[in-house]
Amino acid sequence: MVIWLRQTRFTSLFSSLPFSKPFKSISPFPKTTPNSPHFLSHHTLISPFLPSYPNKSNNPSKYPKPTLKFLPNQSHLHNSSSLSFYHSDPNTHKTQNPRSNKIRSKPKPITNPPPDSPQFHLSLSQLPPRFTPQDLCKTLALQKHPLICLQIFNWASQQPRFRHDISTYLITIKKLGSAGLIDQMDYVINQALALPIATTETFFNTIIYFYTEFRKLSKAINVYKLMKKSKDPSSRPSVRTYNLLFAALLSRGTNSYINHMYMETIRCLFKQMVADGIGPDIFSLNSMIKGYVLSLHLNDALRIFHQMGSVYNCSPNAYSYDYLIHGLCAQGRSKNAMELYREMMSKGFIPSQKAYNSLVNCLAIVGEVEEAVRILWEMNEKRRLADCITYRTVLDAICRQGRVGDAMSLLRELQEKDLLGGQTYKKLLYGLQDDYGDSDG
Template sequence: MFSFGRNCLKFRTSYFRRNVSNENLSFCQKSFDLSALSDPFGDNSPKMHAFYQTRKVVPFLFQINASQTQFHVLFTPFSFNSHYSTRAPSRSYRRRARKRLLKSCKPALDQAQFQLAISQLPPRFAPEELCNVIASQVNPLVCLELFHWASQQPRFRHDVSTFHVTIKKLGAAKMYQEMDDIVNQLLAVPSIGSEVLFNTIIYYFTEARKLTRAVNVFKHMKSRRNLNCCFRPSIKTYNILFAALLGRGNNSYINHVYMETIRCLFRQMVNDGVKPDIFSLNSMIKGYVLSLHVNDALRIFHQMGVVYDCQPNSLTYDYLIHGLCAQGRTNNAKELCYEMKSKGFIPNSKSYNSLINSLAIGGDIEEAVNYLWEMTDKQRSADFITYRTVLDEICRRGTNQEAMGFLKELQEKDLVDGHAYRKLLYVLEDDYGNSVN
């Protein structure tokens, strides 16, 4: 049989060559179907075909002429002993797969409901009548089809009511792509629009995290030259944008870049003569605290009653207490907490936890424990980190028995359940050994 020697093949840019007497090696790359290719090694096992299908190998077919004998050898860039990939799919791949799945599972239009909705309209219907029929529909696809069908009718023009009800139906159903098409039709007509309609559009765009589209609609509202026009942005418009830029829950989008955008938006609101309310001012304070600009947050706090004629509420103090404790300014946080309680407000759990942790880390264990008991009396719950921080600081003093007594007191007052008690006990044993016993 024909055998290859060492270094018999030398790779060139487009071919393989071997200059040996009585032997001629030529390369021939062909395009072929893997399913139609017979096994060149005489092994038609399904494992080999599964390897090609999963790895998506594009093999190269070499034709070897040796002593007037021709046979084919299949070369692949992978080893035949390769295992299947166990790597998890990437996030972008999962996102694309989910979009394809949602597009394939898109519901079809119910023709019976659509025809029934059309039968409820008179021959020459007005926009108010179409608005009532669309509002009575449950299926958003029927609402969308009714809107498009009415656009094709002679002597009919959509007004604010029909655009508004259709956009609300599509936004509530999270059909944002279809809603975007309706919005483009709306923006193409300069004479149609209202503050409530544009606020609804901005709200649903921010729900879909399409902030660029929301800002474009906001700019469309500000482009109106007539100051008395009903299209001008109001305080509700700015509050929707503030809430969108600050994010929701644990998915906070706030950072230095977003905070600069919020600052410019707030300055533009004041310059346009729109008076900020408590939500706008709290949004600014929250943004400054999350972006670690606590001094700017305090500046807004001191200007609330003097400049903006708006008194702070409990959320205002909670944001500031948390921000001051995060920077280690415990004394200022205690002063704000005292001022807050003197006005009849009760700090929330986050403010109490931040204050207790800051006091405990600063070495003021007695005051931290006093705030902890006050917190429980006010029906506020402490988290596991707060209990652990207090226990660690007590043990660092060298009084491990005091820490165990404090832990048992927490259990007796039903402040920690059995699972939390065991976790705290294990933490003390791991950190300080058997001395806690």
């Protein structure tokens, strides 16, 4: 039942893309009008393309509080994945759920200020009699309380000689989105899109970013569609727009089946980007590689990797190699993984802890024990930590060759060099003794 629901959500999302089957256009942002200039209550907006989550509500308190960094740096793709094929991250042993790192804590509740709060009147007193949008932007930027910012924004809307421009809408959206006030942010977005004001790529990208932070992926896709229809070249999607969507789609999957469905959407977006003449950057290409790895399409990931320089004029970085090495090791392709590992080291890149652990595990499993031990010591030199599963896999591989004494010697050497804690050492030692005996011969 869960898989069926996720597939339904994917189908709805994919069918709304501009390059899919045509459908009747419906505005994703229903018009709303507050009863007073001080619109402070939660006002639920439902998009016709927004699929509902099972057992979840649209309460903004259910969603993570976004970071204050409005448009994060996307110079590279963060080396993180919800899948773990061969090893477990030692830093996650103390957490109850591996996904809890992605789902941040609930935002702190924001108390509604009174309509005639002193902060509100103080901010108004700082505005000149005939203030401009630039003056209002400065006042909103200095105001720390997001709901008072919304009060000031609505108050300014009622002034007969004032008209909001894109800058006042943008800073208000940032203030509300950063505070986790998704419904109030929707209200301001609806106002901005309903008026004939000049929009920019930054304005749309900011909206997409906050929608993806609140897991409103369908609304983010609808904003992307509005950008595609825009006649203003400065408001059309850029590589930053596509990168925001790639990152959001890659964070949705929890297993290879779900990643396979979302990867089809990423692939179509990537084709649309290239068809529009937008050159992908390293983040876009790494997103494609990571998506293909997570969906278990390693040959497609390798194809993108080999086209990076010749087709897209972009050199691979350490993350490109890390994703591929991890994915190849997950499928037992140790030879291909070692080729990429040597190429990576020759370019001066150091594999990540995840890629190192995957490589050592893969080599030990296929019987290349000596190479696995060599890379295990290399990890220590490169300041990369091996986890308990990696150590146990290497020790088991040595013991299966009838070299129990060598395995015990390696275990003691690891302890002498302070690579193993006391509890981990005892766990590994007792495990070897139970499975193979305590012989040192």
